[in-house]
Amino acid sequence: MKKVLVVGGGPAGLSAAEALAGLGFEVYLVEKEDKLGGLPVKESRYKLFPYEKSPEELLNPLAERVKEKVRVFTGAEVEAVLTDRPPFDVRLTNGETLRVDALVLATGVKSFDPTRKGELGFKLVNGVVTNAQLEAMLARNELKEPGSVAFVFCVGSRDLQLGPSYAHCCSYGCAHAGMLALELKRRFPSARVYCFYTDVRTCSTLERRYYLLPQREGVRYVRGRVARIYEQNGKPVLKFEDTLLGRPSELAVDLAVLVLGLEPSEGTKKLARLLSLKQDESGFIAEEREGVFVAGSCKGLLTLQEALTDGKATALRAALYLKGEKT
Amino acid sequence: MALPKGMRKPPRKGKIGKKVAYFKGCALEGPARDYDASARLVAKALGLELDQLEDFNCCGSLHVKNLSFKASLLLGARNFSVARAQGHGALVAPCNGCSFALKRAERLLSDEGKLSELNRLLEEAGERPVDELPQAHHLLEWLYNEAGPEEVKKNAVRPLKGLKVACYYGCLYGMPRVFSGAYPHASKEEELAVPYGRETADDDEHPYYMDALLEAAGAETVELGPYATSCCGSYFSLVEPELARSMALKVLKEAHARGARLLAVACPACKLSLETALARHEDLKLSVVYFTQLLALAFGHPPGSLGLTEEAWAG
Amino acid sequence: MRLWGLAEEDRIVEGKEGALILPKTSCDCKTELFDEITALPLAGEALSCDGCGVCTASCPVAEIITGFNPRSFIKTLEAGALDEVQKTAELLWRCVSCQACTHRCPRGVFVEDFLKAAVKVLRRKGLMEKSPAELFDELFTAEVLEYGKVEPVELIFSWLELQGYRVVRDPLLRKPLPFAGEIPPEIKKLVLKPLKGLRLSFVALNAVRLLVHPRSRNWGRVKHVLRKALGEV
Numbered sequence: 001m002k003k004v005l006v007v008g009g010g011p012a013g014l015s016a017a018e019a020l021a022g023l024g025f026e027v028y029l030v031e032k033e034d035k036l037g038g039l040p041v042k043e044s045r046y047k048l049f050p051y052e053k054s055p056e057e058l059l060n061p062l063a064e065r066v067k068e069k070v071r072v073f074t075g076a077e078v079e080a081v082l083t084d085r086p087p088f089d090v091r092l093t094n095g096e097t098l099r100v101d102a103l104v105l106a107t108g109v110k111s112f113d114p115t116r117k118g119e120l121g122f123k124l125v126n127g128v129v130t131n132a133q134l135e136a137m138l139a140r141n142e143l144k145e146p147g148s149v150a151f152v153f154c155v156g157s158r159d160l161q162l163g164p165s166y167a168h169c170c171s172y173g174c175a176h177a178g179m180l181a182l183e184l185k186r187r188f189p190s191a192r193v194y195c196f197y198t199d200v201r202t203c204s205t206l207e208r209r210y211y212l213l214p215q216r217e218g219v220r221y222v223r224g225r226v227a228r229i230y231e232q233n234g235k236p237v238l239k240f241e242d243t244l245l246g247r248p249s250e251l252a253v254d255l256a257v258l259v260l261g262l263e264p265s266e267g268t269k270k271l272a273r274l275l276s277l278k279q280d281e282s283g284f285i286a287e288e289r290e291g292v293f294v295a296g297s298c299k300g301l302l303t304l305q306e307a308l309t310d311g312k313a314t315a316l317r318a319a320l321y322l323k324g325e326k327t
Numbered sequence: 328m329a330l331p332k333g334m335r336k337p338p339r340k341g342k343i344g345k346k347v348a349y350f351k352g353c354a355l356e357g358p359a360r361d362y363d364a365s366a367r368l369v370a371k372a373l374g375l376e377l378d379q380l381e382d383f384n385c386c387g388s389l390h391v392k393n394l395s396f397k398a399s400l401l402l403g404a405r406n407f408s409v410a411r412a413q414g415h416g417a418l419v420a421p422c423n424g425c426s427f428a429l430k431r432a433e434r435l436l437s438d439e440g441k442l443s444e445l446n447r448l449l450e451e452a453g454e455r456p457v458d459e460l461p462q463a464h465h466l467l468e469w470l471y472n473e474a475g476p477e478e479v480k481k482n483a484v485r486p487l488k489g490l491k492v493a494c495y496y497g498c499l500y501g502m503p504r505v506f507s508g509a510y511p512h513a514s515k516e517e518e519l520a521v522p523y524g525r526e527t528a529d530d531d532e533h534p535y536y537m538d539a540l541l542e543a544a545g546a547e548t549v550e551l552g553p554y555a556t557s558c559c560g561s562y563f564s565l566v567e568p569e570l571a572r573s574m575a576l577k578v579l580k581e582a583h584a585r586g587a588r589l590l591a592v593a594c595p596a597c598k599l600s601l602e603t604a605l606a607r608h609e610d611l612k613l614s615v616v617y618f619t620q621l622l623a624l625a626f627g628h629p630p631g632s633l634g635l636t637e638e639a640w641a642g
Numbered sequence: 643m644r645l646w647g648l649a650e651e652d653r654i655v656e657g658k659e660g661a662l663i664l665p666k667t668s669c670d671c672k673t674e675l676f677d678e679i680t681a682l683p684l685a686g687e688a689l690s691c692d693g694c695g696v697c698t699a700s701c702p703v704a705e706i707i708t709g710f711n712p713r714s715f716i717k718t719l720e721a722g723a724l725d726e727v728q729k730t731a732e733l734l735w736r737c738v739s740c741q742a743c744t745h746r747c748p749r750g751v752f753v754e755d756f757l758k759a760a761v762k763v764l765r766r767k768g769l770m771e772k773s774p775a776e777l778f779d780e781l782f783t784a785e786v787l788e789y790g791k792v793e794p795v796e797l798i799f800s801w802l803e804l805q806g807y808r809v810v811r812d813p814l815l816r817k818p819l820p821f822a823g824e825i826p827p828e829i830k831k832l833v834l835k836p837l838k839g840l841r842l843s844f845v846a847l848n849a850v851r852l853l854v855h856p857r858s859r860n861w862g863r864v865k866h867v868l869r870k871a872l873g874e875v
C-alpha cells in the first residue's frame with residue numbers, strides 16, 4: 001500500500017489526512033504541537049466564521065476521525081528529508097524514520113508579532129489588545145462592558161514598512177473583526193464599536209454577515225488606516241484620517257483591538273528549505289514537485305473554510321499521482 | 328514616548344567603532360559651538376574619539392534636494408570621499424538635518440550604479456572617488472552604542488540629581504526608517520529582507536537612547552509621549568514662522584505640563600526652533616539644552632565652560 | 643499606459659452655456675501631470691498609494707492647516723482634476739519635510755519627495771506661484787554653491803533682508819550687523835543670548851566667522867560640477 005506523510009495537523013492537514021485515509025492510503029501525520037487543530041485551537045479562539053462554532057466544536061470531531069485512521073505523531077517535527085526524490089525517507093524529531101511515497105505539506109501560518117509595530121502601542125499603551133486576546137476574553141466571559149471599542153485592521157498585513165515580504169493580505173481579518181464587532185454590539189448594545197479599515201475584504205457570502213449586518217446593527221466603519229496609538233488619561237488614543245471626510249482625527253477608546261496579520265510559520269519556511277521549494281516574496285511555498293504536495297495556508301492565505309476544502313483537493317491530487325505511478 | 332526599560336536593547340559595542348569621522352556640520356562650526364565643545368568633552372571622557380573631518384561641505388540639509396536630486400547626492404558623495412580619505416568607515420553627525428542628509432545619501436548611493444555615476448562627477452570636480460560607502464550615524468546613536476549607559480554612569484561624578492529633563496528627539500533623528508535603518512524589531516532573517524536595517528539604530532517609534540544616557544547620568548526623565556518625535560518646525564523657522572511656532576509650542580507645552588525644567592535636544596536646528604518659540608512664551612519656564620551639555624555637566628565640567636547660562640542651569 | 647480611469651473623450655460634461663462647466667468625471671487616464679511628477683526621483687513610488695490616510699494622520703502640518711492633506715494631494719494629482727489641483731497648489735509647499743509620512747506609509751511611498759516633486763512640476767507648468775519655501779531653498783542652495791558651506795547667522799539675515807526687513811550691513815564686506823536694523827524680536831533675543839551669558843569668546847569666534855565666510859577646499863572646481871548637477875533633476 002502506498003504511504004503518505006502529512007506534515008501539519010491544522011485544518012488543511014487534517015482534512016487532507018482524512019481524505020487520503022478514506023481513499024485507502026496508509027497515512028502518517030506529524031504535528032509539532034501536542035494538540036491537533038492548528039492555529040484555531042492553539043490560539044484558543046472563541047468562534048470561527050462562517051460556522052460560528054468554537055474551534056473545539058468544529059475541529060475536534062475531524063481530529064478524532066483522523067486519529068482513528070491515521071498514525072499521528074504529536075509533539076514532533078520533521079527533522080530531515082534524507083532522499084531527494086520519492087520514496088522519501090523522513091526523519092522526525094522523535095527519532096522515528098518513515099519511508100513514504102508522497103508528502104503533503106500543511107505547515108500553515110503564524111500570527112504577526114504586534115510589538116514590531118511600535119506605533120500601535122501594543123504592550124506600551126493600556127487597553128491595546130490583539131484580536132486573539134479579545135477572543136480569549138469573550139470565550140472566558142471576562143470582558144466587562146466597554147464604553148467604546150475600536151478594531152484596527154491590517155496590523156502586520158499589507159505593510160511594506162515591515163519589509164518587502166509584508167505586501168500580502170491576511171484574508172481572514174476583515175470578516176473576523178466584523179464577526180467580533182457584531183458580537184460586541186449585541187452583547188453590549190450601548191457600546192460604541194468602530195472598525196478602521198483601508199478596504200473591507202469580506203469576499204463572497206461573507207459580505208452580508210460580516211460587513212453589511214455589523215453596519216446595520218450599529219458598528220461604525222471608518223475608512224482610514226490607524227497611523228498611531230498613544231496613551232492619554234490611561235486610555236488608547238487612535239490617530240487616523242477619516243479619508244472619506246478628508247479629515248485627520250483622533251479618537252479615545254476603552255479598547256483598541258489589533259487585527260493581526262498572518263505570515264508563513266517557521267515550519268513552512270523550514271520545509272521549503274529542506275525540500276528546496278521556491279518561496280514567493282512573502283515566504284509562502286510557491287511550487288510543488290514530484291511527490292510533494294502543498295495544502296492550506298502555507299502556500300498563501302486561506303480562510304478556514306478554504307483551508308478545509310483545499311486539504312481535500314490536495315489529497316485528491318496526491319491520490320491521482322500515487323495511483324498514476326503504480327497502477 | 329521612550330521605550331520602557333525592560334524593552335530596550337543593550338548597546339551594540341564595536342558595531343560603529345570607537346574612533347569615527349566627525350561630521351560637524353555648518354551649525355556647530357558657528358552658532359552651535361557649545362554643542363560641539365560638549366560633544367567633544369563627552370566623547371573624550373567616555374574613551375571615544377571624534378576625528379574631525381578636516382574639510383567638509385554642507386550636507387544639503389532638506390533644501391538642496393528640493394532643487395536637484397543629483398546635486399544633493401553630489402554633496403553627500405563629496406563628504407563620503409573626504410571621510411574615506413581620512414581612513415574612516417563611519418561618519419557621525421550631531422545634527423538631525425545632517426544625519427538625515429548623510430544617511431539618505433548613503434542609502435541612495437548604494438543603489439545599483441549610483442555610486443559610480445557620482446564618482447564620475449567627483450573626479451570631474453578633482454575630488455577623490457569614494458572607494459567604499461562609509462556608514463552615517465547620529466552622534467546620539469554612536470554614544471549610546473559605543474559607550475552606553477554603563478559608561479556614562481561610571482563617569483558621572485556629579486550626577487544630575489533632581490533634574491527633570493524631557494528628552495526631545497525630533498523627527499529626522501529616526502524618520503524615515505528607509506533612511507535611518509530603524510527596523511528594531513525585525514528578526515535576523517527579516518533584517519536581511521529589509522536591506523538597510525541598521526542594528527545600531529534607535530527604536531523607530533519610541534526612541535530611548537537619550538533617555539537612557541541621561542537617566543544613567545542621574546537625571547529624572549519626563550515622558551513627552553508622541554511629542555518626543557513630532558516635528559519642531561525648524562524647517563520653517565524663517566519661512567513660515569507662525570507655523571513653526573505652533574509646532575514647537577506643542578512640544579514645549581507638553582514638556583512644561585509634565586513638569587520638565589529642561590528640554591534636552593540632539594540637534595541645533597531643533598534648539599533654534601524651540602528657543603524661538605520660547606522667546607515669545609516666557610511663561611513656559613523651560614530651557615533648551617544639548618544632551619551633551621548635560622552629560623558633560625554630570626562628568627564634572629562647570630556649567631560656565633559648557634556655555635550653559637545661569638538661567639538654563641540653576642533656577 | 644494607464645488602464646484605469648476615463649479618457650477625456652469619455653468624459654461627461656454638463657452645464658448651461660456661459661455657466662461654469664465642470665466635468666462629471668473626476669478621473670482621467672491621460673495623466674500627463676501625474677506622469678511627469680512620478681518620473682522624478684523617488685516620486686514614482688506614489689503609484690503604489692492606496693489612499694489609506696496614514697500619511698495625513700501622521701502629518702503635523704495637517705493638524706494645523708485645514709486642507710493640508712498629503713493623501714488627498716496624491717490622489718488629486720493622480721486624478722488630474724485641474725480645478726482641485728489649483729486649490730492644492732496654495733497649500734502644497736507648506737510641507738515641513740519632517741518625513742513622518744514617508745516613515746509610516748504602508749505602501750512605501752516617499753510621500754515627502756512626492757510632494758516636493760509635485761511642487762516642481764506645478765511650478766514648471768505655471769500652475770503655482772513661487773512659494774517662500776522655494777525662495778528659501780534657492781537662497782540656501784546658492785550659499786552652498788558659492789562656498790560649500792552655510793553660515794547660519796548670515797543665512798538668517800539674508801533671508802530677513804529678502805523679506806523686507808532692514809538689515810544693516812557693514813560698508814566694507816557687506817556683512818550683516820546683528821545688533822542694528824529692524825529684525826523680529828525673538829531673533830534678536832536669540833542672537834543676543836550668548837552676550838547675556840557673557841560668553842565673549844563665543845561671540846568673538848562667531849563674529850570672525852561672519853566676516854570670513856567658511857569655505858570648503860577645492861570649491862572652485864566642485865562648484866562648477868555642482869552647478870551643472872543643479873541644472874539637472
Ligand SMILES: Cc1cc2nc3c(=O)[nH]c(=O)nc-3n(C[C@H](O)[C@H](O)[C@H](O)COP(=O)(O)OP(=O)(O)OC[C@H]3O[C@@H](n4cnc5c(N)ncnc54)[C@H](O)[C@@H]3O)c2cc1C
Pocket residue numbers: 007008009010011012013030031032033036037038039040043045047048049050076077078106107108109110111131132172176260262265266267268270295296297298302303304305307
Ligand atoms: C486570531 C485569528 C482568528 C481567526 N479566525 C478565523 C475564523 O473565524 N474563520 C476562518 O475561516 N479563519 C480564521 N482564521 C484563519 C485560520 O486560522 C486559518 O485560515 C487556518 O488556520 C489555516 O489552516 P492551515 O491548516 O492551513 O494552517 P494552520 O492552522 O496554521 O495549521 C498548521 C499546522 O501545522 C503545524 N506545523 C507547523 N510547522 C510544523 C512542522 N515543522 N512540523 C509539524 N507540524 C508543523 C502547526 O503547529 C499547525 O498545527 C483566524 C486566524 C487568526 C490568527
Ligand code: SF4
Pocket residue numbers: 690691692693694695696697698712713716746747748749750751753
Ligand atoms: S500612507 Fe502611503 S498608501 Fe497611505 S495614503 Fe499616504 S501615500 Fe497613500
Ligand code: SF4
Pocket residue numbers: 697700701702703704712736737738739740741742743744753754757
Ligand atoms: S514631510 Fe511634509 S507632508 Fe510629510 S508628514 Fe511631514 S509635513 Fe506632512
